[in-house]
Amino acid sequence: MKKDGPARGKKIRVVIAKPGLDGHDTGAKVVVHALKEAGMEVIYTGLHRTIDEIVTTAVEEDVNVIGLSIYSGSHLPLSRKLMEQVKAKGLTDKLVLVGGNIPYRDIDELKSYGVSEVFPVGSKLGEIVQFIQDKVEL
Amino acid sequence: MKKSKSDELKDVVLESGIKVKSVYGPDDVKDLDPDQEIGQPGEYPFTRGIHPFMYRKRPWTMRQYSGFGTARETNQRFKWLLEQGQTALNVAFDLPTQLGLDSDDPFAEEEVGRVGMAIDTLKDLEDAFAGIPIDRISTSLTINPVASVMLAMYLALAEQQGIPWDQVRGTTQNDILKEYIGRGTWIFPVKPSIRLIGDMVEFCSRNVPKFNPFSVCGYHIRESGATPVQEMAYAFEIAITYIEEVLSRGIAIDDFAGRIAFNFDIHGNLWEQVAKFRAGRKLWAKIIKERFGAGSPRSMVLRMIAGGGGGGLTIQQPENNIVRGAYYALISALSGTQTMALCSFDEAYTIPSKRAALLSLRTMQILADEMGLTDTVDPLGGSYYIEWLTKEMERKITECMEDVEKMGGMIEAVESGYIQREVSRQAYIRTKRIESGEIVKVGVNKYVMEDEKTDIEFHPFNQKVAEEQKKRLDEVKRQRDGENVKKALAGLEKAARTGENVMPPILEAVKCYATLGEITKVFKEVFGEFKEPIGL
Numbered sequence: 001m002k003k004d005g006p007a008r009g010k011k012i013r014v015v016i017a018k019p020g021l022d023g024h025d026t027g028a029k030v031v032v033h034a035l036k037e038a039g040m041e042v043i044y045t046g047l048h049r050t051i052d053e054i055v056t057t058a059v060e061e062d063v064n065v066i067g068l069s070i071y072s073g074s075h076l077p078l079s080r081k082l083m084e085q086v087k088a089k090g091l092t093d094k095l096v097l098v099g100g101n102i103p104y105r106d107i108d109e110l111k112s113y114g115v116s117e118v119f120p121v122g123s124k125l126g127e128i129v130q131f132i133q134d135k136v137e138l
Numbered sequence: 139m140k141k142s143k144s145d146e147l148k149d150v151v152l153e154s155g156i157k158v159k160s161v162y163g164p165d166d167v168k169d170l171d172p173d174q175e176i177g178q179p180g181e182y183p184f185t186r187g188i189h190p191f192m193y194r195k196r197p198w199t200m201r202q203y204s205g206f207g208t209a210r211e212t213n214q215r216f217k218w219l220l221e222q223g224q225t226a227l228n229v230a231f232d233l234p235t236q237l238g239l240d241s242d243d244p245f246a247e248e249e250v251g252r253v254g255m256a257i258d259t260l261k262d263l264e265d266a267f268a269g270i271p272i273d274r275i276s277t278s279l280t281i282n283p284v285a286s287v288m289l290a291m292y293l294a295l296a297e298q299q300g301i302p303w304d305q306v307r308g309t310t311q312n313d314i315l316k317e318y319i320g321r322g323t324w325i326f327p328v329k330p331s332i333r334l335i336g337d338m339v340e341f342c343s344r345n346v347p348k349f350n351p352f353s354v355c356g357y358h359i360r361e362s363g364a365t366p367v368q369e370m371a372y373a374f375e376i377a378i379t380y381i382e383e384v385l386s387r388g389i390a391i392d393d394f395a396g397r398i399a400f401n402f403d404i405h406g407n408l409w410e411q412v413a414k415f416r417a418g419r420k421l422w423a424k425i426i427k428e429r430f431g432a433g434s435p436r437s438m439v440l441r442m443i444a445g446g447g448g449g450g451l452t453i454q455q456p457e458n459n460i461v462r463g464a465y466y467a468l469i470s471a472l473s474g475t476q477t478m479a480l481c482s483f484d485e486a487y488t489i490p491s492k493r494a495a496l497l498s499l500r501t502m503q504i505l506a507d508e509m510g511l512t513d514t515v516d517p518l519g520g521s522y523y524i525e526w527l528t529k530e531m532e533r534k535i536t537e538c539m540e541d542v543e544k545m546g547g548m549i550e551a552v553e554s555g556y557i558q559r560e561v562s563r564q565a566y567i568r569t570k571r572i573e574s575g576e577i578v579k580v581g582v583n584k585y586v587m588e589d590e591k592t593d594i595e596f597h598p599f600n601q602k603v604a605e606e607q608k609k610r611l612d613e614v615k616r617q618r619d620g621e622n623v624k625k626a627l628a629g630l631e632k633a634a635r636t637g638e639n640v641m642p643p644i645l646e647a648v649k650c651y652a653t654l655g656e657i658t659k660v661f662k663e664v665f666g667e668f669k670e671p672i673g674l
Contacts, residue, residue, distance in 0.1 A: 021233035021249050023322015026362045029562035030569050032674050046670040047322045048237075050245070072233060073599060074248040103594045122453055122582070124573055 010138045014065040017045040017054040019082070022072035027100060027121065031067065034125040040132070051078065055085045058094065064136045066094055071101040076109060083113040095135050099123065152410045153568075153577075154367040156530050162522035170525060175420070179515045181435075182427065183420040185528065186516035187474040188439035193512035198470070199477040200502045201226045201278065201443070208603055209265035212255040215492070216270060224499060226276040228479060229266075230254030231288075236323040238284040238658030241607045250604035254280075258611045259651045263291045264298070273301045277308035278353075278443075283325040285312035285352075286334050287657050290644040293346065303346045309399060312338065312352040315376040318552045318668070319561055320358035325658065328553050330665035334640065336383040341641035343394050352380060353399045353443070360403035361449045363565020366414045367531065371538035372557060373400060374418075374425065375548040381430060391430045395437035402442050404466045404473075405450025412518055413527035414535075415444065415473035421532055443477035444470045451481060455581035456592055459483035464501050471511040472518055478502050484595070491595075555671025562674055611653065618651040626650055627660055634664040 016032050018025055025047055035042045043061050045054060058066050066086070070078055079098050086092060098110055099119040107118045116135065119128050150158040159166075170176065177183055180190030189195065201224065216227055231254040234246035240258050241250045250256050257263055272295065281288045289310050296306045314331040317324040324331070338351040356373035364372065377398060384394055402418075404411050422440040426432045446466030451459040460483045470478050480501060482494035505511045518524045545551040552558070571577045578584050626647040633643045647657055 021237055021239075021245070021323075023233075023317070025322055026320075026562070026565050029674055030363075030566045033562065033566035034569075036674075044672050044674060046672040072249065073252055077248045101594065104591065105593055125569065126573070 012040045012065065012132060012136050012138065013043070013061060013063040014040050014067060014132070015043045015045065015054070015058050015061055015063045016067045016069065017049055017057070018047045018069055019049055019051055019054060019078045020070070020072060020074055021048060022070060022074075023047055024071035024100070025069070027071070028067075028069035031069070031099065031125070031128060034129060035132070038129040038133070051081045051085055054082065055089060055091070058091065059089065064095060064138070065097065065132055067097045067099060069100045070098065073101065075100065075102050076106060079110050079115055080113050083115065086114065095132065097128070097131075099128075152366075152407055154365045154410060154414075154531065154534055156410075156527070156534065158527075162526055164522065166522050166526040167529075170529060175529070176519065176525065182438060183423040184439050185416050185420040186519050188419065188441065188476070190515075192474060192515040193471070193506070194515065197506040197512050198475055198502070199226055199276075200224055200499060201228045201477055201479045208251060208607060209255050209257065209262040211603075212266045213268055213270070216266070218492070219495070219499075220270070220275070222496060222499060223503070226278065226477070228278040229280060231279075231281055232256045233323070235654060236281055236284070238287075238325055238654055238661075240653050240655030241604065241611055243655055248599075250607050252599050256604075256607045257288070257291070258607070258653050258655070259614045260291045260294055260648050261610070261614050261651065263288075263295055267295060271301070272296055272299060273305040273307075275307075279308065279310045282311055282314050282317050282321070282323055283331060283334075284654060284658055285310040286338055286640060286644055287648065287654055289338060289342075289349070289351070290641065290648045294645060294649050304348065306346055307348045309350040309353050310338070311355065311401070313355045313376065313401075315379060315548055315552055316355045316358050316373075318670075319372065319557050320362035321355075324668050324670075326661060326665040327668045328549055330661075331668075332379065332383050332549070333637075334661075335380055336387060337639045337641055339380070339384045339394055340387050340389060341639055342397075343389060350397050350399045353401050354380070355401040357401045357403040357447065359561060360405075361447055362561050363568055364561045365564060366406065366410055367534045367538050368561065368564065369403060370414055370418045370421075370531075370535045371542065372548075373402070374422065374535070375539055375542045375551075377422075378425065378429075379548045385430070391426070391432045392434045392437050395426055395430070395432055396434065396439075398441070399476075400440060400442040402444040402475075403447040403449070404444055404469050405447040405462075408465070408469050408472075409523065409527055410531070411469045412473050413524060413531045415442070415475070416516075416519075416524070416528040417531035417535060419474070420528075421535060441476050443479055444473060444475040445479035446470070446481045448481045451483070452579055452582050453592065453594060454590060455587065456483055458581050460497060460501075463498060464505075467501050467505050468511070471505055474516060553671070555673060558671065559674060614651050615653070622650040623647070623652045623656070626652055627656060630657065631660050631664060634661060 014035055016028050018028055032042050032044050095116045097117050098115050102118055102120040110118050117131055147160055176185050179187035232251050233249045235257045239246045241256050279288050335352055342349050342351045354373050354377045356369040359372050360369035419440045423438040426438045446463050450462055463480050467480055480498035482498045484491055484494045542551050545556050572579055575583045630643040630647055633640045
């Protein structure tokens with residue numbers, strides 16, 4: 001059972017994922033630390049995950065939030081693929097965030113796929129924590 | 139008693155945790171024996187530099203990272219850089235190539251040619267170096283888990299150009315341990331990966347004596363968040379691991395230590411960086427002499443490429459990166475580097491544009507030819523502060539190395555995820571210190587321009603380039619002798635299983651145009667794949 005004991009408040013569950021071949025994981029790991037410090041339950045996938053693997057993890061771990069971290073420049077195709085899967089599997093209740101090396105001009109397109117918010121390099125950790133806390137209803 | 143004025147000053151603490159006084163004098167260095175601890179340039183312990191005359195005799199080598207889309211495009215860039223006076227090439231590969239995947243592999247989709255050139259077979263390398271006689275240049279191949287295959291291709295290319303292997307100069311990055319810590323292009327588990335490095339060193343020491351089979355990278359460890367002290371300490375522990383592997387094959391330390399090269403990072407506090415390199419040279423000389431019993435001074439010197447780190451650059455106010463780059467080059471020269479590779483001003487978000495790469499090259503040329511940086515050796519040596527700080531850095535690096543050795547050495551420390559955790563913890567601390575303003579980044583947390591909206595540019599991804607690359611791979615596969623390939627791969631598998639040196643069978647395989655992916659697949663079957671420790 002993945003549920004918290006009754007004495008403790010329910011925690012927001014997040015998967016932070018590194019899709020594709022990109023090996024830049026510093027940003028993803030920093031976000032993991034920040035979310036944990038903010039009291040969330042965070043699962044980090046490690047590098048070189050396929051979108052299928054990430055979606056499976058999100059289902060198995062029953063997360064509220066899926067966070068993709070992408071630095072290689074392939075954020076558009078990877079995010080599109082993820083959102084297709086999210087929709088196909090009926091996981092649209094999940095908050096999907098994309099972070100990393102993302103040009104501002106691509107943000108609207110990412111959102112048109114159904115991504116909830118985009119946090120390009122330079123975003124404050126506090127903003128990410130706040131956004132999740134505001135949007136996720138437990 | 140009245141408070142002295144200096145008590146009112148704000149504390150200055152370096153990233154490495156060293157507290158800095160407002161002024162240094164003779165008392166701070168009175169315990170330093172100038173002969174033992176500092177010495178003469180070109181003499182043990184090499185604190186002041188690895189050559190007696192340093193840049194007075196020959197300025198540092200200038201090298202910029204380049205490599206785009208296809209081998210043919212890359213070839214154009216190479217020729218242009220050489221025409222501009224660059225003295226060596228530094229090759230960027232795309233991610234599928236770095237991870238041993240062919241361009242037609244489903245997992246390579248969207249990544250072919252994106253961050254560097256795609257190499258599937260020897261044919262692609264032939265295109266990249268067409269018209270460039272490779273005995274006239276020194277080439278750095280930025281590739282790690284499949285470095286053995288790229289070396290084999292480069293040697294096959296030398297054969298085609300009629301160049302004997304003992305005239306081939308260059309480096310394969312080939313530092314797999316730092317990939318697990320920082321850069322993320324790993325494939326196989328730790329131990330077989332280190333064996334591959336051993337095979338390459340053994341092969342090169344017999345056949346390609348001017349080639350550096352690996353370059354130990356503190357750079358990426360620092361870029362992933364480590365402090366300057368951790369950067370040095372972890373790089374040394376990694377180098378020690380490789381040395382032990384090579385020694386276990388019965389090769390004497392003096393037969394290969396002279397070719398070990400390091401790749402270090404520069405950003406942050408100027409004095410801390412200079413002291414880091416001076417302390418590093420001294421410590422490395424001691425390790426090689428005392429721990430490994432080397433006799434030749436050539437074995438003991440810390441050869442390095444050091445350039446501005448992308449981690450110091452900012453997306454905000456991108457022109458500031460031009461200025462930062464120039465200061466990093468200055469630090470690099472003051473630190474006595476052998477080779478300099480500057481991050482270009484657009485490197486915080488992409489591989490360098492032509493204009494940015496040229497500006498980096500000119501920055502180094504201005505330093506060397508206009509500013510007097512080549513006049514005299516180690517000009518900061520003898521400064522009370524620099525000598526004191528060098529000693530402090532030495533002490534801290536030694537402590538950090540002891541921590542790794544307590545864990546059982548670098549292999550243990552990486553397999554268990556200890557180093558990865560230490561570095562990511564440090565990255566988190568650094569991010570928070572930047573967010574709080576404790577570490578100042580101009581344009582990011584000070585002198586911010588509120589209405590600034592500079593967007594980032596990627597080198598445009600070209601689906602057509604990817605399609606062409608796949609077509610080319612297809613062509614090569616159709617034209618080659620399939621039976622030969624099969625035989626060569628079977629020979630490789632046997633060598634991989636029995637522990638024979640894999641270099642000769644890899645050479646056989648690449649010469650009959652076996653693909654990088656086919657060769658990697660053989661290794662995956664024999665060695666398995668690395669399981670990343672993901673607990674943070």
